[in-house]
Amino acid sequence: MTLGDRFDAWVHSGRFSRVDLGIYRIIFSISLLLTLPDITWITSFPDDFLRPPIGPFQLMTAVPPYPFLVGLEIARSAALVLLGLGLYTRLMSVLVAFLLTTTLGLGYVFGHVHHTILLVLTPLVLCFADWGSQVSLDSRRRNPVPGQQQQWPLRILALTVGFAFFAAALPKLLGGWLAPTSQATKGYFYAYYFTPQHPTSTMSEPWLAGAATHLHSVAAWELIDWLTVLLEFGILLAVPWWSAFRSALAIATVFHLGVFLLVGISFTPNVIVYGAFVSWSRYFSTNKQRPEGVRGHPAIKAGPASVGLIGFGFVTTWLLIARHDPGVIADPVIVAIGAVIGLGYLARSGRSVVRRL
Amino acid sequence: MNHRLLARWMFALSCLVFAVSVVGRILGIDPYPALLMPSFANSSVLSGNTLTMGRAEFVAYFPDGSSSRVPADQIVPVTPDIPGPVLERALGPSKTEDTVDPGTKRWLKSRLQEVFPGQDITAVNVVWETMARSTVDGSAKLIRQQSLSIDLRSIQ
Numbered sequence: 001m002t003l004g005d006r007f008d009a010w011v012h013s014g015r016f017s018r019v020d021l022g023i024y025r026i027i028f029s030i031s032l033l034l035t036l037p038d039i040t041w042i043t044s045f046p047d048d049f050l051r052p053p054i055g056p057f058q059l060m061t062a063v064p065p066y067p068f069l070v071g072l073e074i075a076r077s078a079a080l081v082l083l084g085l086g087l088y089t090r091l092m093s094v095l096v097a098f099l100l101t102t103t104l105g106l107g108y109v110f111g112h113v114h115h116t117i118l119l120v121l122t123p124l125v126l127c128f129a130d131w132g133s134q135v136s137l138d139s140r141r142r143n144p145v146p147g148q149q150q151q152w153p154l155r156i157l158a159l160t161v162g163f164a165f166f167a168a169a170l171p172k173l174l175g176g177w178l179a180p181t182s183q184a185t186k187g188y189f190y191a192y193y194f195t196p197q198h199p200t201s202t203m204s205e206p207w208l209a210g211a212a213t214h215l216h217s218v219a220a221w222e223l224i225d226w227l228t229v230l231l232e233f234g235i236l237l238a239v240p241w242w243s244a245f246r247s248a249l250a251i252a253t254v255f256h257l258g259v260f261l262l263v264g265i266s267f268t269p270n271v272i273v274y275g276a277f278v279s280w281s282r283y284f285s286t287n288k289q290r291p292e293g294v295r296g297h298p299a300i301k302a303g304p305a306s307v308g309l310i311g312f313g314f315v316t317t318w319l320l321i322a323r324h325d326p327g328v329i330a331d332p333v334i335v336a337i338g339a340v341i342g343l344g345y346l347a348r349s350g351r352s353v354v355r356r357l
Numbered sequence: 358m359n360h361r362l363l364a365r366w367m368f369a370l371s372c373l374v375f376a377v378s379v380v381g382r383i384l385g386i387d388p389y390p391a392l393l394m395p396s397f398a399n400s401s402v403l404s405g406n407t408l409t410m411g412r413a414e415f416v417a418y419f420p421d422g423s424s425s426r427v428p429a430d431q432i433v434p435v436t437p438d439i440p441g442p443v444l445e446r447a448l449g450p451s452k453t454e455d456t457v458d459p460g461t462k463r464w465l466k467s468r469l470q471e472v473f474p475g476q477d478i479t480a481v482n483v484v485w486e487t488m489a490r491s492t493v494d495g496s497a498k499l500i501r502q503q504s505l506s507i508d509l510r511s512i513q
Contacts, residue, residue, distance in 0.1 A: 004365075011364045044434050048458035049447050054381070054388040101390055108389055110443045115393045128363065152364035156371055163375040164394045167382060171398035174383075179400065187402025190492050194410060216493075225400075270394075 014151030014242055016279070021126065021149065022086065022135030023280035028122065029084030029309070031272045032100075033077060033316040034330035038323060039106045040069045051111030060109055069106070070321055076103055077320075081313035083123065085306055086136020093127035116269040121160050122276060129153035140302065157276055158245055162236030169232035177229050183221040185228065192263040206264040231255055247349055249274045253342030257335055266331040271338035278341060408490045409500070413444060416482040417469050425473070432468045450485045450503035457507060466512045480508050 001009075047062045076099040083092040100120045108114065132138045133145045177184045193209055215221065231251060238244035253274060256267040319326050371392075378391035387393075402408065413429040433444055447461050469478045487501040 007365070007368075008361055011368065012360075041434060046447075046458065046460040046464040048461040048464075049443060051443070051446065054386050055390060057389065105389055111446070112443060113387050113389050115389075115391070115395050117390055117392055118394075120390065121392075125367070128367070150360055152360060152367070156364070156367045159368070159371050160375075160392060163371065163378075163392050167375070167379050167392065168394040168396045170379065171382060171396040172400070175396075175398035176400040177398075182400040183403060184397070184400040186492070187400070187408065188397060190408045190490070191402055191410065194408060194490050194495075213492075213495075 010240065011152045011155045012150075014154055016149060016151060016154055016277075017281055018130070018134040018145075018149045019281040019284075020279050021129055021131040021276075022133070022139075023284055024276055024278070025086060025089070025126070025131045026084050026135065026309075027275055027280070028272060029080045030312065031268075031275075031330075031334055032096075032119070033080050033084075033313055035268050035272070035327040035334065036076065036100075036103070036320070037107060037327065038320045038325060039073065039103050040066055040321070040323075042106060042109065043069065045110065049110050052109045053111065053113050055105075057105050057109055063109075064106070072099065072103055072106075073320060074317060075099055077313050077317040081310055084309050084313075086132040086138050089130075089132020089136060089138050090127045093123040093131075097121075097124040115164075118161060118164055118273040119269045122157065122273050125153050125157045125160070126276065128156075137302065137306065154276065155239075157273075158239050161249075161273065162239040162245075165232045165235040169229050172229050172232070177225045180222060182225060183218060185224045186221040189263055192265075206261055208258075208261040209263070212262055228255075243349065246277055246345060249277060250342035250345040250349075253335075253338040257339035260332060260335050266335050268327070268331045268334050271335055274338065274342075278345075403492065406492045408492060409487060410490060411441060411445075411485060411487050413441070413448075414484045414486065415469070416484060417473060417478050418480040418482075419473075420477050420479055427469070427472055431472055432465070445485075448483045448505060450505060452505055454505070454507050457505070459512075462507060462509065462512050465507070466509045469509075479510050480506065482506050 042063055043066045045063060050060060050063065052058045052060050076096070079092050079095045079099055082088060083096050097120050100123075104114075104116055104120070129150050130145055172178075172184070175184075176182050189209075189212060192206075193213065231248070235245070235248045235252065238248040253271060256271055260266045316326055375392045378388065378393050381388045381391060382393055382396070415427040415429065415432050416424050417427055418424045429444065448457060448465070465481060466478060469481060470476070483505040485501075485503045485505075486499060489498045489500050490496070
């Protein structure tokens with residue numbers, strides 16, 4: 001077996017089904033409609049504040065006008081609704097990726113980049129997985145796609161998640177996070193704690209913040225630094241094995257909940273992306289014997305679901321434009337749901353390991 | 358193109374994008390779009406049990422000579438993407454009245470007029486304070502204060 005053959009065998013292995021991806025596509029769409037930020041706030045600042053990061057946004061010389069930004073937000077919501085419905089899914093996946101790159105990028109033109117690129121890459125990669133072939137309007141207007149679900153796009157997505165974490169871990173390692181005297185986590189915690197309504201914090205008083213001020217053990221804070229760096233490197237190391245990768249993501253969901261409760265930063269985009277690796281049919285399927293390639297999904301009625309999703313798109317977009325950000329509530333809820341699913345996965349994996357022993 | 362070839366090309370492309378992104382980050386460039394996540398790389402936020410932090414405050418002056426202090430978050434809308442450094446670049450202590458962009462002066466005057474509706478603002482002081490906060494008892498000590506004065510009388 002050549003190296004190429006081994007690579008092919010690895011990259012095409014996996015047990016994700018078309019229904020898993022179809023359900024995830026809807027979850028992805030709804031989660032983004034709920035949590036994507038308003039971008040019209042950038043019109044509140046003068047052009048002199050512009051410091052676009054290296055890349056295409058450097059072409060910007062002035063803050064775009066308000067109606068243009070509202071138009072972009074409406075287009076983004078419409079594309080997300082169509083993606084959720086699974087109508088022209090491939091086209092919508094590419095369009096959503098483009099609109100996400102643009103709208104998120106416009107939020108970074110003053111020089112502070114949040115790096116939510118995984119949200120952009122997800123539809124771009126999963127359109128190769130034909131994630132509109134089930135639980136979609138596309139599945140009603142065309143013949144079922146023959147053959148098994150392609151696994152390689154999920155493997156590529158897993159790799160990009162691993163790479164992104166590695167890119168976060170490496171600067172920490174080079175920046176001295178593992179030095180015994182650093183307690184970097186403690187530093188960031190207090191930087192947020194002493195700054196009421198920190199710009200990147202979604203909570204004025206995170207629930208665990210008060211308790212954490214009583215933690216004076218240098219070893220405990222240093223241990224958190226080490227665990228953070230190990231987890232971030234570990235995700236890339238786990239990519240070759242599906243069970244290890246999913247376990248690493250499950251631990252990451254608990255880590256994100258901890259960060260949220262400690263400093264109020266919600267890594268919602270990450271949690272949404274991890275959803276691509278959940279076997280959703282396990283939670284939603286009403287008939288587990290259902291074969292691949294069958295159109296639709298028994299738990300979802302196309303008509304009411306479509307009307308519901310379109311209405312949902314209208315309401316969330318209106319709330320966003322009216323500056324009543326639905327993400328204030330949705331962000332913590334999604335992070336919490338992610339941690340519950342992650343803990344459930346870890347418990348099931350633990351039980352199965354114990355049984356095998 | 359069949360899926361076997363496509364998978365190989367996508368794998369190679371992912372590796373290439375990752376390599377370029379990481380090199381950019383190591384060189385201190387934060388490109389966008391790039392295959393990166395926030396790094397929180399600075400490990401020296403604390404010095405022992407002391408956190409050094411800066412804050413800005415605005416002092417508005419009125420035609421009768423009176424003045425009023427305004428916290429920065431009333432002037433700069435609280436958004437996730439305008440942290441202190443962005444404000445510091447435009448109105449920081451290293452700036453002088455002549456080097457502040459005229460557009461920024463107009464913006465600052467209009468923001469102050471929203472805070473003090475119907476009142477004329479003649480000048481503003483942007484006061485930058487550097488504080489040392491203790492993580493043990495939360496006490497704060499002022500260690501540096503710098504300010505930037507801007508005459509707003511000729512700004513329309």
